[in-house]
Amino acid sequence: MRPDFAKRRKKLKNLLEKKGIDAVLTSNHEDIYYYTGYTGLREDRIFMIFPVEGEPKLIVTPLENEAEIKYGNVVFMDEIKDFLEEVKPFKTLGYDEKYISVILFRELEKLSIKLEPVGKILEIPRMIKDSYEISQLKSAIGVTKKVFDKLGSELAGKSEKDMADQVGIEFRKHGVTEAFESIISSGIQSAFVHHKPNEKTIKRGEHVLVDIGCRFGMYCSDITRIFGRLDRRGRKICEDVREIHDMIIDNIRSGVRYEDIEALQKRLFERKGYKVFHNFGHGVGLSVHDPVSNILNVNEVLTVEPGIYIKNVGGFRIEDMVLVKKGKAEVLSESIKVD
């Protein structure tokens, strides 16, 4: 099964034509892969021009001398002026305002072409996942389950960083890499939403929040579970999180507004006397934080991750990945269980 890249470009072309844009320039690896199938080293600076008429052109440095074989329609740039030559012919150039650097943007401004930010347009076709993408996402979740299963219940004595290293090793054993820096936070440190794992040793009786994900091929997983023993208060908070999590999922289906689910989360939290720290969830796909529609469509994939954080007590978050359907959403990560 190979994605239909031409079909994806067709969708993009239709969106661009409506806006009167002649070509789009991006350096976002995920969009370049999505529309053409080209992948390079993650750190390399690569650019793609998508003209409304004709084939996309890849622009790389001479270090990417494999690109001609892997892709074909390639221009090698030595300096920024080689690059500018390529965009000059267009009257209205769309650019990806999230990924193009200010250095390049200021050079583009000097050309006599009209510039339009189109980051949000590039995202639209990516929102609804095709069958290839759903299968890749399921594979990413499958590997993540194996890693969760390996973490075991005996965590006392390890440091958060030891666990993060273990997660990294287990993912690599399955031939995949971490999609993001793991959040592993124990005891009261788990009250910090984006805690960076540190040398703190996990004590007996402490709970551990584990928020991890991998990149399988090009597709990401993003799952959170709570490990370890909970005291009575912790158990109560976890039950509340679980209840809110389940009620959010019960309300996800095609045709529902994202902001209505956000409002639902807020009501559920406040009814129980908790403060909302973050959104209920986000899209997930080629990037860990993928775009999501205002009104959900069948075959969008989202995380649902309500979290309760109480200073000097701890943080409790449960995160699953769900597939939007006409009826009840399918919880793709349902089989990931922690004792």
Add this chain to the structure above:
Amino acid sequence: MRPDFAKRRKKLKNLLEKKGIDAVLTSNHEDIYYYTGYTGLREDRIFMIFPVEGEPKLIVTPLENEAEIKYGNVVFMDEIKDFLEEVKPFKTLGYDEKYISVILFRELEKLSIKLEPVGKILEIPRMIKDSYEISQLKSAIGVTKKVFDKLGSELAGKSEKDMADQVGIEFRKHGVTEAFESIISSGIQSAFVHHKPNEKTIKRGEHVLVDIGCRFGMYCSDITRIFGRLDRRGRKICEDVREIHDMIIDNIRSGVRYEDIEALQKRLFERKGYKVFHNFGHGVGLSVHDPVSNILNVNEVLTVEPGIYIKNVGGFRIEDMVLVKKGKAEVLSESIKVD
């Protein structure tokens, strides 16, 4: 041993005052760490304002609720307008043109303040490494040596990707992460300078180019070695690369111009009938590609990495990290040997 962050900020302040800049805005994690010691999760969007007068201010989203404890002088931003409030008081704002997004830049342009790109000024203090940094870089090289030692001489039958996974696992076993996506290229695929490891199996009699590095604490290593058996032609090319590599290192000392070493590499390559594909080397430190001075100073750390690439034959690169001294440069990675 803890770096003297205040001393680093003093250097930056002097540079900014000379240019008439009141404050600098950056979202580069490495600069933020370098000048303050603050580290967050790698993927998080964080900002720092360095005013010429007063303490640097960290700007984060509410998800970074640990920042107050880890750093102190923190502003939480919900929306871009909260952020703009913080920079408004300055007459002339320096911004990091490599790291600030175009979205933010266009908002800054709407304010009645003067904007100056200062990415290159932020880099200047980072060029010369202090004793803490040199010790961290040596530790990063030490771990990289252990990983090279583990790769073994029997590579036939493994795929390039298997080897990349093995490198990732070995680094994590030592509590460090890869500083960049490993380049592991075998046989004729090694002629592609920035080859992404793939499923190709390494055959008996093929050589393998291994370009890897780790991040130890915050500091990076970047080393390349050639593994495997070479035929007569391969041996000859490797001898040529080695000779050029050694002659470049012989010419590195404080007071020498970077571009003169570049010109030397070009002469050495052309004399032997080879084409130059890339620079002789780059700075290395908090980032894999760290800034380097036009005229080298004592205690700059550079890579030296001449590479010869011949289509349908292969690529041969040797990369070491060297410490600039008054006399002959010290090859920090000298002990990394491959049979």
